[in-house]
Amino acid sequence: MLRRAAESELAAGRIDNAAALSRDALVRSPFDVRALRVLGLTEARARREDAADDILTLAGNWSLRDDPTHAWLVERRLRRGDYASSFAHADTLVRRREDIQPQVFQLFTLAAAEDPQRSLPVVARLLAADPPWRTAYLASLNHTPQGLQVAANLALLLEAGRTPFTNDELQRLYSALNHVGGIGSIQTVRGRLNRPPLDTAVTNGGFDETDHPGPFQWRLYEKAGIVAEIVADDLRPSNPALRVDYDGYATGTIVEQLTYLTPGSYRFTAVVRSETGSPPARLAWTLSCATGGGDKASIPTGISGAAANTWVNLSGRFEVPAACTAQWLRLETRADDRRTPSSVWFDQIAISPVG
Known part of the structure; x- marks a missing residue:
């Protein structure tokens, strides 16, 4: 009291x-x-x-x-x-x-x-x-x-x-x-x-690293007709990879991440495997300036004569112009006028300087 x-x-x-x-x-x-x-x-x-x-x-x-x-x-x-x-x-x-x-x-x-x-x-x-x-x-x-x-x-x-x-x-x-x-x-x-490390052009190119922040980590998009997921490869269960189901008709970005490449010539490499359908003709890896301007580099995912359910190498060359200080690496659709469902796998995404 x-x-x-x-x-x-x-x-x-x-x-x-x-x-x-x-x-x-x-x-x-x-x-x-x-x-x-x-x-x-x-x-x-x-x-x-x-x-x-x-x-x-x-x-x-x-x-x-x-x-x-x-x-x-x-x-x-x-x-x-x-x-x-x-x-x-x-x-x-x-x-x-x-x-x-x-x-x-x-x-x-x-x-x-x-x-x-x-x-x-x-x-x-x-x-x-x-x-x-x-x-x-x-x-x-x-x-x-x-x-x-x-x-x-x-x-x-x-x-x-x-x-x-x-x-x-x-x-x-x-x-x-x-x-x-x-x-x-x-x-x-x-x-x-140094997060993620500066000496890596593509972060988590093998789809097996989760300890990286965005936008330097894969961002997966889903919409009607497009499903992307990182799952264990059914041919190599210990190896995770990117699997894409695509109806061949929808348009949009499937996955993306930000990268920083100095001006010069580069080579894009990956491995790709068609599971069902014929998806390579309908998809492409692209590189575009994050600050706008410049031409967009495009690497089609199709490999002529590749057997189904077989991992094959994919490669393409592109130039980074002087005014392009940062870039978006994306997997994008190349839609057709009709639906042609397919499934495809990607792994070992990398970019390296030419020479």
Whole structure:
């Protein structure tokens, strides 16, 4: 009852009464966290902030669930430039309360943008612990140029640790960078992270690697008349490959991924197998500039005289012009005026410089 009275007096601004009542409450119940918090806040209102800091630090250590205590400590430590302690108390708050996440996230981002040398490592350490708010915070960074810069720096800091950006987190970052700064922004961050490795022109060309983020990973499309899936090869069950069912009439992209090739001559290679029908004449691998402009290179998938259900080599040559800094590699349809259902397999997709 004394503690509730002390809280009421503090809320009414009667500081001396609140201090006296909270001390009486603590005499009777020395471990009453809320009474201790009221006492600490009365010291702060009386401008005895060092004493308030000692008292409220004790209250915060006693209870991780006392929000007013941790909120005061966040502000106090931040004014003193102690990011580690301030953000640790902020972490305590956002683990429990989703309603205050936007304000705390803004605090993290503003500090990381304006004082990156001191605050970014602190935010990275919090994220490295994989807190329940990590996904929400990283998603919040993808909406502004300032947030994207912070997200890119955090990705670099976390990459060498035990909890680097997941493929989903990195894919969302790449997508946001593309929306704000274009293809070049993605390449800058990818180059520093080396995810996926820069020395690979086609990511997951064997369809057996899942640990890569989009858009540098195969994106499969499905629509009426087109079904694409990565499944075990029925002739070699230990080997996954791309299987396409196509009705010969629908139009569209079947699979795609983004790649970065420097200007010059290249050779596209793959292996292909017709399972049913005659799909090669109706499909083609294409390479087009992601930034627009330039001619689209097209490599038909048909192999003259190839036997059914036999893997055969596919090859084609193309040029990347000087103004084309990034490219989309796609498998596209070449529709006929009537339906001719067929099934085809692809594997070992690769691009290599000529010479």
